[in-house]
Amino acid sequence: MTTFKNIRLERDQALAVVSIDRPKAMNALNYDTLQELKVCFEQISGDHTLKVILLTGSGEKAFVAGADISYMRRMNAHEATEFAHLGHSVMMMIESAPQPVIAAVNGFALGGGCELTLACDIRIASTNAKFGQPEVNLGVIPGFGGSQRLPRLVGKGVASELLYTGDIIDSTEALRIGLVNRVVPQDKLMSTCKNIAEKICSKGPRAIQICKQTINNGCQMDIARASQYEAIQFGQCFASEDQTEGMTAFLEKRPPLFTGN
Structure with missing residues (x-):
């Protein structure tokens, strides 16, 4: 298995747990982190002994606070397009993995972080989770699929409001609009996700x-x-x-x- 710097990959029998591990940057997605996620999912999606993948973020503050703005700030149009293509390829890899992917969302899931959850099959949020696509506050739009997957999940009208206003919503509102499957206490997040994973693993x-x-x-x-x-x-x-x-x-x-x- 490949050694990663920005993510952690752990295995618990038929369950793979992938944790984005840049707590000082609130797990923001830069080029290296996206590349590591791509390599990681290439490896585990082809492992037929793995039945479920659990995706989460390290620490208590953020699942993924977004794409790394300090990294993106000086990009030109061509560089930004290439960065978006990389992000899309990662999201498509997660979405098309043969195993169900469960997002365990603790803290902020903004911008690229929200888009990462949208690529997963099931989203479980802790009570302190926050969601949003605030890219318009930075003068840009979502670049990793947010403008496409969000309307498909919650409907065009609700998605348009979130995308146009850049509003950040809490876990209760995320549950109401259908962005997440359920909301659980912070200390029950991982155990809840693992219980769902175990149930899926018991099926054909x-x-x-x-x-x-x-x-x-x-x-x-x-x-x-x-x-x-x-x-x-x-x-x-x-x-x-x-x-x-x-x-x-x-x-x-x-x-x-x-x-x-």
Whole structure:
């Protein structure tokens, strides 16, 4: 495994925990951190023994406070475009990882940090979490997918208000608009996320992977094409050993022993 400077990668059986570890910079995303995230997800997404990935930020103040403004301040248009392309490639890698990715959001998730949560499948926030896309306060727009994923998640009107005003919202409002799945006390954040991960790990791995593909790809289609796509994906499950084991175990009234095949 690669040694990282700005992130930490820990493994707990079938769970990988990725922590952005720049607490003095409130875990802000600079070029090196994005590159390390890219390498990290290239490695763990291809590890078929891992069933769930948990993404979080080190310390108690921030998940990720944003992209590193001191790094970006003197960029020209070409450099900024290249930086955005790097950010997008990381977000797409997280979004397209075969494993479900759970964001454990503690403290600030602003700008690039909010965009990082949007690339995850499930978002669990602590009570002290804050969310926002405040880029307009800096004279720019989101560069890592915020203007595209946020409207798809919370709706165009709500997203437009957040993007145009640059407002920062607390975890209660984030839950109300559907930006996060649930809000838990700060000291329960990691245990809650790990409990969700354990539950996912107990299910058919092949079915979970196919389900993630179906959700992500189907959301880009109209309902008629998406329904046809789901039927095809459903059929693919029946080419797996997990389907045979799952249904046999159900009829035999015993827990299934899934292998991921």
